[in-house]
Amino acid sequence: MPDRPLRADARSNHDRLLVVAAEAFAREGTQTSLKAIARAAGVGIGTLYRRFPTRESLVEAVYRNEVIRLCDAAAELLRTLTPAAALPAWMERFVDFMAAKHGMADVLRAVLLSEEDRMHTRDLLRAAIATLLDAGTAAGGVRPGVDPNDVLMGLGGITMIAGEEDQRDLASRLIGLLLHGIATAAEGPGGTA
Incomplete structure (x- = not known):
């Protein structure tokens, strides 16, 4: 049976959860109390279990939602920031996303095993x-022809090296180096793309 659209209040509860x-x-790992999550979201535990019958289904839904939020942030940032500011802001969000994903890694390995799932996420x-x-590139700050896959791999490497909360400054410095590598010559050593 296909999922029916949620009422506005149910959608709000779902999104808040x-x-x-x-x-x-991200803070405590996937073994955190589901009752505490429900309480912090302002709903009863029954509401949580109606939407997400298992811990694994909640972890999977959180992961998919975070991927969509991160990807949607690219266009949102470009609406409010210059391209030179939007790119590093998105990269910082990517690092935060990956740090949160590490907190869900064990369960994600169990629920997102298919290569199709992984490729879909990479494509997004x-x-x-x-x-x-x-x-x-259109604004003149990024070299033409930079491959998005190369940037994604660079960001993935940064999160592997500096993916812990106490390494956040290192991650930001490494992002700066990555940005320097894709910037046009006009941006110079002190500028960002």
């Missing part, structure tokens, strides 16, 4: 990066 759970999983992330790179 995903945000609160993402924060809890590459498209978001391409949007930012295209805007940066």
Whole structure:
């Protein structure tokens, strides 16, 4: 039976549960109390279990929601920031996303095993990066021809090296180096793309 659209109040509860759970999983891992998540979201535990019958289904929904939020952020940032500011802001969000994902890693390995799932996520992330790179190229701050996949791989490497909360400054410095590598010569050593 296909999912029916949620009423406005049910959609609000659903969305709040995903945000609160993402924060809890990033902070405490996936073994955090589901009762505490429900309480922090302002709903009863029954509401949580109606929407997400298992811990794994909640983790999977949080992960998918966070991927969509991250990818949507590319266009949102470009509406409010210059391309030169939007790209590094999105990259910082990517690092935060990956840190949160590490808190869900064990369960995610169990629920997102298919290569199709992984490729779909990579495709969404590459498209978001391409949007930012295209805007940066059009504005003159990004070298033409920068491959979004290369940038995604660079960001993935940064999160592997500096993916812990106490390494956040290192991650930001490494992002700066990555940005320097894709900037046009006009941006110079002190500028960002």
